[in-house]
Amino acid sequence: MTETKAVALVAMALLVPAQAASAQLASRLEAGALVSGSGSGLSENAFAVRPSLRFDAPRYTLVATGSAWHLGNDWQLADGTASLALSSPSAYGLHAELEANASRIAYDAGLASDQLDARASVHMLFDQKAGIWLGGGIDRPVQVSIVSAVEVTSGGAWTRIGEATLAGSVTNFAFSKAGTLQDSSGVSGCAVSSSTPAQIGSGAPPGTSKAAPAQSGSDCQRQSRFSDIEGSLEWSIGPLEVHAQGGYRVGDVLNAMDDSRRWGGATATYWVSSQFAAVFGGGREPGNPARGLPARSFANLGVMLAYVPIPRRAIAVTSTAAVTVFQVENAGYGHRTLILRAGGVERVEVMGTFTDWEPRMLTRIGRDRWEITLPIDVGVHQINVRLDNGKWRPPPGLPAMRDGFNGDVGIWVVE
């Protein structure tokens, strides 16, 4: 089977919402353009197809992604990643996460870079509206002889303001690599081989290092260090979700080249139905000196098929599911639409005096928006909601009173 056929088959398989698929599966297929700077060693323009598959469970997540580029007249497998993330139960607002990744980047058959990553982080939540995290880990390149393990430390904070989530983080990367004649750290006389493996991991774009006779990398190493300061915004407006991010890299010129100093991008996801979304976006991403990836501009357009539950957000916003927003819209003819926001759950129910206390299941619209339209009279109603068959609770923002059954009930005045 040719690579072209393999790519086509994978793409088709992901687009078909297979009935046998697990209810906890989500797939995504994007196609777009990659534009790299000249002299990067990569094709300057490529058409890329990027399928991904994700399996979410309450305490762990499995992700597999890949991409294929169309260069000239041929398809070429470009990279693949497999990830496992584990999340601990929450206690006193604290929980821990562990993540492991294995990835391969292949520009062609003879030029590949593998890497194993392991990260750990501790998260603290403040009333589900804000949080901070601290973490660290090791990225271990394989088959890239000139780069040592990369030590990664990171920290950040996030807060939710209305429908928007703002986050900021600082990630520090430190690793050893072979010195070059341009080394700013004072090491001189060392040079890397001009062979292709050296190019892929040199940090500087391939072709820019001045070749010299090969020398043992271990004899001539220097510490590289740089930090990425990033900010991001996630904003949900009805079925539209917008994710925007930008960053600035701090480091010496070898690690933070001019074209990787600043970057930014945005992706919009529009949920056509509860399980189908259109994804489009574009921007610029920085280079990766540890793996020799140059800075690139990108534009993508794709679709996302989501089975229950839809993947959680990139930021670990919540560990304990909760309804964050309760809204009511008049649907006319004595009907009202109840809208709740609750992320990371599979089932949301509401009941009250207006349903004769019969639980009614809400329908998910988008990632965390749940809706139901019911006939509800003007007057005072009592109301409860529950997530994933948990405890019945009053919706946020409503007055509440004891229900007599070891719980509270919301009091809702409908005007």
Next chain:
Amino acid sequence: MTGWTPRRAHFWRLLLVPLLLVSPVTAPAEAQQPSLLSRLDASSRYQIEVLMDSAARLGLPPEALMSKTLEGISKGAPGSRIVQVVRRHFASLREARAALGVDITLDELSAAAGALQAGVPRTSLAALHTNRKGSSILMPLVVLSDLVSRGVPPDDASSAIVSLTQRGALDSDFAGLRRGVETDILSGASPVTALDRRTREFPGRGAPGARIPVVPTPPRQETPSSTQ
């Protein structure tokens, strides 16, 4: 079969098919409550029905007791507990009616019953009713119950709400008070401190609607139902 012609069969088909189609749509609306009540054991169901009859005879809304019963069933409470809660609700409705009279809506009556069950003194209900003569006491009652459920002692909550009605507070003021207290409690303030702070912030709306309550708030030691 004698006389069973295709024509007659067609007639019965025409009659029965619409009946079959309509019956699942119309039946549940009437059969819903009996089917839910049937989830109660026979003894509990009998006691609930007796309470509902008593309520109807006293002019209290039996549907309020039915609603509380259904709530308990849906929340998985055992039958004995449901009977206990419904009985207490019945007593609260009766007491609220006695305190407020018949000149109130069913919503106000239910809210008053809820406040009484939360531990609010009966005299406070009467004071609220007197202070807001002509306007609904629904929102003050709702906020009062909410404050108590958030940990404010019933007497403190009652005093504050009665005091605000004396100062001419509007429904929007009560809603704002509730949000403010909620915010303060989430920020770490004690419920009493939060209520005290937010009540002091209320500037008052002048004399026009304000007057001294006819029924004063009782001293704390006279309210055995309060949770100290």
